Amino acid sequence: MNGTIIFMLIGMAALVMVNVPIAVALGVVAVAAIWIAQGSHMLPNAALVMFEGATNFPLLAVPLFVFAGGIMNASSIARRLINLATAILGFIRGGLSMVTVGASMFFAEISGSAVADVAALGTLLIPAMKERGYSKEFAAAVTSSSASLAIIIPPSIPMILYAAMAQESAVKLFIAGIIPGVLGGLGLMALCYYYAWKYNFPVEQKFQLTRLGTALKEGAWALVMPIVILGGIFGGFVTATEGAALAVVVALFIALFIYRDIDMKSLYTACIDSAIQTAVVMLLVAASALVGVFLTESQLPQKLATAMVTLTSNPYMVLLLLNIFFLVLGMFLHSAAAIILTVPIVLPLIHQVGIDPIHFGLVLTLNLAIGQQTPPVASVLIASCSIAKSDIWATTRANLGFIGVLVGVLMLCSYVPWLSLVLIQMFYG
Amino acid sequence: MKTFRHFYNRLLEAIAAILIVAVTAIVTAGFVFRWSGHSLVWYDEVAAISLAWLTYYAGALAALRGAHIGFAGFVNSLPAQWRVAATLFSSAVTIFFFALLTWTGFEVVKILKGDTLVSIPEVSLQITQSVIPIASAMFVLAELLRLPDLLEEARRGPLVDHEIQEALEHGKIAAREHRK
Numbered sequence: 001m002n003g004t005i006i007f008m009l010i011g012m013a014a015l016v017m018v019n020v021p022i023a024v025a026l027g028v029v030a031v032a033a034i035w036i037a038q039g040s041h042m043l044p045n046a047a048l049v050m051f052e053g054a055t056n057f058p059l060l061a062v063p064l065f066v067f068a069g070g071i072m073n074a075s076s077i078a079r080r081l082i083n084l085a086t087a088i089l090g091f092i093r094g095g096l097s098m099v100t101v102g103a104s105m106f107f108a109e110i111s112g113s114a115v116a117d118v119a120a121l122g123t124l125l126i127p128a129m130k131e132r133g134y135s136k137e138f139a140a141a142v143t144s145s146s147a148s149l150a151i152i153i154p155p156s157i158p159m160i161l162y163a164a165m166a167q168e169s170a171v172k173l174f175i176a177g178i179i180p181g182v183l184g185g186l187g188l189m190a191l192c193y194y195y196a197w198k199y200n201f202p203v204e205q206k207f208q209l210t211r212l213g214t215a216l217k218e219g220a221w222a223l224v225m226p227i228v229i230l231g232g233i234f235g236g237f238v239t240a241t242e243g244a245a246l247a248v249v250v251a252l253f254i255a256l257f258i259y260r261d262i263d264m265k266s267l268y269t270a271c272i273d274s275a276i277q278t279a280v281v282m283l284l285v286a287a288s289a290l291v292g293v294f295l296t297e298s299q300l301p302q303k304l305a306t307a308m309v310t311l312t313s314n315p316y317m318v319l320l321l322l323n324i325f326f327l328v329l330g331m332f333l334h335s336a337a338a339i340i341l342t343v344p345i346v347l348p349l350i351h352q353v354g355i356d357p358i359h360f361g362l363v364l365t366l367n368l369a370i371g372q373q374t375p376p377v378a379s380v381l382i383a384s385c386s387i388a389k390s391d392i393w394a395t396t397r398a399n400l401g402f403i404g405v406l407v408g409v410l411m412l413c414s415y416v417p418w419l420s421l422v423l424i425q426m427f428y429g
Numbered sequence: 430m431k432t433f434r435h436f437y438n439r440l441l442e443a444i445a446a447i448l449i450v451a452v453t454a455i456v457t458a459g460f461v462f463r464w465s466g467h468s469l470v471w472y473d474e475v476a477a478i479s480l481a482w483l484t485y486y487a488g489a490l491a492a493l494r495g496a497h498i499g500f501a502g503f504v505n506s507l508p509a510q511w512r513v514a515a516t517l518f519s520s521a522v523t524i525f526f527f528a529l530l531t532w533t534g535f536e537v538v539k540i541l542k543g544d545t546l547v548s549i550p551e552v553s554l555q556i557t558q559s560v561i562p563i564a565s566a567m568f569v570l571a572e573l574l575r576l577p578d579l580l581e582e583a584r585r586g587p588l589v590d591h592e593i594q595e596a597l598e599h600g601k602i603a604a605r606e607h608r609k
Contacts, residue, residue: 015522018515019504019588021497024523031529044540047533047561054484055477063452063483115593119600238460245456268446273595275445276496279487284498286484334498376502383593387600 004033005298008291022337023283030290046290053289054282057241058164063278064244065155068251069116070270072107072225075255075262078120080219081106087215089189090204094196096132097142099204100125101188104146105153105181106226114372114380117147122387130388132202137398138195140388144381144395145402146188148369149409151335153181154230155247158335158368160240161281162361165343169358170240171233175427176362176420180413187405195401221254234427281336288340295344305349315353319363319414322346326364330371334379338368359413362420366410373403434493434574441490441567448483455479471548478546478557485564492523493571495579495591505587516583520576527568534562 008029015025031046072078085102089095100121107117122143129139151158154174163170195201205211216223228250233243255262295301312318329338343364350360372380375392385395413419459472491497504515537558544554582588 015519016500017503018519019499019501020519020522021499023497024526027530028522028526031526043529044533044536047530047537047558050530051481051537051558051561054481056480057473057477060452060456060476060480063449063480064456067449067453115596119596123597123600241456242460245453245460248453249457268442271446271449272442272490275449275483275487276491276494278449279445279484279491280496280498282480282484283488283491286481332500332502337498377500379590379593382590383596386593386597 004037005294005300007036008033008294022334022341023280023287026284026287026291026341030287030294033294049290049293050286053286053292056164056282056285058170059160059282059285061155061160061170061241061244062157062281063274064241064248065157065160066277067270067274068244068247070274071248071251071255071262071267072222073116073120074266074270075251075259077222077225077254077259078103078107078124080215080222082121082124084215084219084222086204087208087212091207092193092196093203094192094201095204096125096129097134097138097192097196097201098189100129100142101146101149101185101192104143104150105185106222107150114147114151114369115383117150118143118380118383118387121147122384126384126388132204134199134201135398136388136390137395138199140381140384140390140395141399141402142188142192143387144384145373145399145406146185147384148372148380149181149184149188149406151369151372152177152184152362152365154178154233155240155244156365157281158339158365159361161285161336161339162343162364163240164285165339166347166357166361168361172358172424172428173361173365174230174240175234175423176358177365178423179419180362180366180409183412183419184406184409187409188402191401191405221258225250225254284337284340288344292344301345301348304345305352308349309352313353315355316415318349318353319355319360322360323363323367323410323414326367327370327374330368330377331374332377333371334377335365335368335371338371339364356417356421358424359417359420363410363414366406366413370403370406370410373399373406430574430577437570437574438490438493441486441493441571445483445487445490448479448486452476452479452483471546474546474548481557482560482564485560486567489564489567489571492568493575494595495575496595501588501590504583509584512583512588513580516579516588520572520579524569524572527565527572530565531562531569534558534565538562 011029011032012025015028016022031043034042034046081103082099085099085106089098089102092098103121104117107121126139126143130136154177156174156177159173159177160170163173225247229243229247232238232246233240238246308318329342350357372378375381375396381395382392385392455476459469459476462469504512507515538555541554541558546552546554546557
């Protein structure tokens with residue numbers, strides 16, 4: 001069995017290197033392993049497992065949250081949130097960069113996809129920042145980092161994926177993300193303020209209560225969304241999956257009947273985009289179920305955990321090693337793929353050294369958020385650079401301070417589990 | 430060829446849109462009926478199956494658009510002829526895998542004759558499981574239709590990330606609307 005596992009790992013790495021889709025690479029090595037280990041008559045099992053793997057009930061929340069985000073993107077929600085954030089933060093020096101952070105945090109509550117956030121907010125805010133004298137690298141960097149931070153603020157697709165793979169509560173993970181998300185947002189804003197003084201960025205507008213009132217009135221329904229969704233989920237009225245369906249219904253209601261700014265063509269496009277994004281993630285999940293059969297039989301995760309514990313059983317050391325591992329992995333792997341591939345392998349280790357799996361889920365998501373900022377595989381950063389028309393490496397240099405803030409939040413959350421677990425203790429006792 | 434690809438894209442889009450609406454409707458109905466005190470007995474089973482259908486049919490559409498997650502970094506660093514060779518190999522592996530799923534999927538459908546859903550005995554498992562062979566065959570066709578453009582893209586230069594490209598296009602449209 002060990003030989004089969006080594007063959008699978010090498011085969012998969014080779015296929016991924018030549019740009020075979022990761023889901024296909026997983027499937028091919030698993031099918032080859034079935035053929036070698038059990039004979040060709042067992043191949044129909046592959047079709048059965050691939051079907052079962054895609055019927056993972058908790059993951060129904062993925063298409064629904066993505067669909068709700070698509071509807072929001074197609075309507076004027078982004079613009080209204082930016083207006084509101086500008087009314088609140090525009091009077092501070094460098095306020096436009098803070099508006100980017102603030103709008104991302106609001107938007108995260110709705111869409112759950114960092115690339116979609118960058119596209120929706122960046123196309124409006126990056127040109128505005130460039131017009132106001134911000135360098136294009138800085139504009140791209142702040143947009144990219146704040147969109148990545150957004151994946152730890154609920155609802156979060158990576159968190160839903162982790163919860164399904166680790167068989168943990170997605171709602172508890174959502175709650176765990178609140179304090180770190182707010183801390184990260186404040187940290188990014190503080191850094192924006194420092195840069196604003198250093199580079200003499202302008203003040204956007206004087207603070208006016210009337211302007212704030214108008215922005216609040218225009219954006220009130222956009223603010224109702226997260227209150228209804230998260231209130232419903234955290235209040236225990238709906239499950240995460242039902243909350244996602246509620247998000248779609250509320251988003252449709254607001255876009256069609258309140259703002260009346262979404263046409264059928266945009267709605268149809270939102271349907272298709274959501275279906276594609278779901279399929280891309282779910283095919284990975286289904287293919288990983290095939291590999292999972294071998295992982296279970298080989299006891300590889302348990303053996304790795306035992307080997308690791310002989311080196312160190314200190315949970316903080318284990319977290320340090322895993323942080324390094326996931327930060328490097330995030331440079332090369334999409335966050336969904338990283339979660340699906342690694343969680344089944346590292347989970348026994350997490351349990352063995354006594355790390356809370358919810359705490360670990362948050363730490364993992366934060367690592368992958370930072371991974372979205374580090375080339376070569378940095379989908380969020382690349383999207384941001386495309387909008388700003390800036391060089392990826394020059395933007396990465398401008399982004400170092402923001403990455404530093406994200407790493408600081410990661411370290412805090414890794415070594416002060418209280419930050420992610422205190423609200424769960426308050427909610428669940 | 431282009432006309433057929435356009436038609437095929439439209440067909441897959443329509444299936445994907447219907448399925449995402451269906452998933453939303455099923456989960457919303459489940460939630461509403463649970464709240465009204467009349468939980469739907471078929472909710473869990475049908476909702477999970479609808480997710481599998483969405484996964485595979487929309488997966489074929491994602492294949493036609495080149496949206497499946499891969500790592501193009503190494504291939505993009507290769508000279509043009511090697512980039513083309515690697516792209517051809519990658520497509521061949523993908524087609525082989527889904528052709529195999531088509532065949533094994535048909536075998537499973539044959540075996541399941543007479544079996545039904547637990548919550549709705551009127552629905553045969555052959556219908557629910559048919560998604561694997563049918564959608565896999567559609568995946569193979571999608572991959573074949575995309576291949577000429579993909580090879581041309583590999584010949585011209587580095588392969589592009591379609592997730593980013595599509596998100597940016599949507600962003601640009603939204604920004605244009607905003608300026609209006």
